[in-house]
Amino acid sequence: MNWTTISVNETMFGNSVLEAMHGTFLDSLLGPLSVLFHYLGSTAFFMALVSFIYLGVDRKVGIRMALGLMLAGILNGSCKAIFQSSRPLGLPFAQELGISESSYGFPSGHVQTAVVLYGILFLHLKSNFVKWIGVFCIFFMPIARMYAGLHYLGDVVGGLFIGVLVLFGTELFLKVHPEVLESDFSGVELRSSGRLKSYRLLWIVLTIPSVLLPGEGGAREALHSWEQVVSSSGALAGFGIGILSNRARGLDWGPAKDRISWTVRMGMVAIGILILYVLLGRIFASLFPENPVARYLRYGIVCYYIGHLSPLLLKRMRGGIYLL
Incomplete structure (x- = not known):
């Protein structure tokens, strides 16, 4: 290995770049922002963001974001488990900031997902303010992850x-x-053809093999990486079946017209996530040992609720006035 190779490896997967980011007048700003962006890249936040766009702003953009988020999760977890690249070692920055990660480092899931979600918002929402926020998040997320000492360049x-x-x-x-983005199956008689059942089965067939991925007997980082693949696959199945169910019922809606409608929509999603994600997760944990099937079902149920049950319930409340 010559000096050029050593130099490239040290730059891309060494601590020198990360250490150089500290000890400047920007520390007081970069520290808090890195902590903030750590949580802004969490599964819970992205689930909330997608739900907000899907039900409160633009249904079609929400579908784009949900599909992108879940595909990004599957690909990211797979890459991490395959490459098994460790995170930065010997740096105190993450501990000083009070944050940590338990999966492998390459590629950065926070950065990858930020590009997908904020990129979709940039491409499809007209608000210049939202576009600038998206650009800033995509630009700053890599800086925040390196400053926190959680990822190499x-x-x-x-x-x-x-x-x-x-x-x-x-x-x-x-x-x-x-x-995929339309609200109904134009010209297709689903009840007589059974096509809806076939489509639902296809979503399951495409995603259920994730529960067979290796998850036991390996390193903790590999386990967490494969768990991400299973979670994202279950979420993709649940949301995909939810979209099909919406189309079968012709469910469609526009942005919330007022604060009351927006509050009711977000409340419906929040209650469902609390019951199905938090409480159901605890029930599963108490009844079953951690296993891929339970994880797949948990995320599938939650995303089916977000994708279909929440708008269906809103449609049935007071004649659907909250989902006009």
């Missing part, structure tokens, strides 16, 4: 690259198959 570059692939792959898929 190579990790965030990988996250950026794969995030762009997922973003434009999702956009291309929906351009080729725009019917």
Whole structure:
């Protein structure tokens, strides 16, 4: 190995770049922002963001974000488990900031998902304010992850690259198959043909093999990475079946017209997530040992609720005035 190779490896997967980011007048700003962006890249926040857009702002943009988020989760967890690249070692920054991660480092999931979700918002929402917020989040997320000592430069570059692939792959898929975004099956008699059942079964067939991925007997980081794949696969199945159910019922809605409608919509989602994600998660944990099937079902049920049951319940409340 010559000096050039050593230099590249140290730059991309060494501590020198991360250490150079500390000890400047920006520490007082970068520290709190890195903690904030750590939580802004969590599964709970992204689930809330997608739900907010899906039910409160634009249904079609929400579908784009949900599909992109889940595909990003599957790809990110798979890459981490396959490459098994460790996170930065010997740095105190994450501990000083009071944050930590338990999976492998490459590619950065925070960065990858930020590119996908905020990229979709940039492409499809008209608000310049939202666009600038999205650009800032995509730009600052890699800085925050490196400043916190949770990712090497190579990790965030990988996250950026794969995030762009997922973003434009999702956009291309929906351009080729725009019917995914429509509110009904035009010209298709689902009850007589059974096509809806076939579509639902297809979602399950495509995602259920994730429960067979290796998850026991390996390193803790590998376990967490494969768990991410299972969670994202279950979520994709649940949300996909939810979209199909919406189309079978012709459920469609626009942005919330007033604060009351917005509050009721978000309250419906929050209650469901509390019951099905938090409480159901605790019930599963007490009744079953941690296993891929329980994880797949848990995320599938939650995302089916977000995708279909929550708008269905809103449609049946007071004649659907909250979902006009």
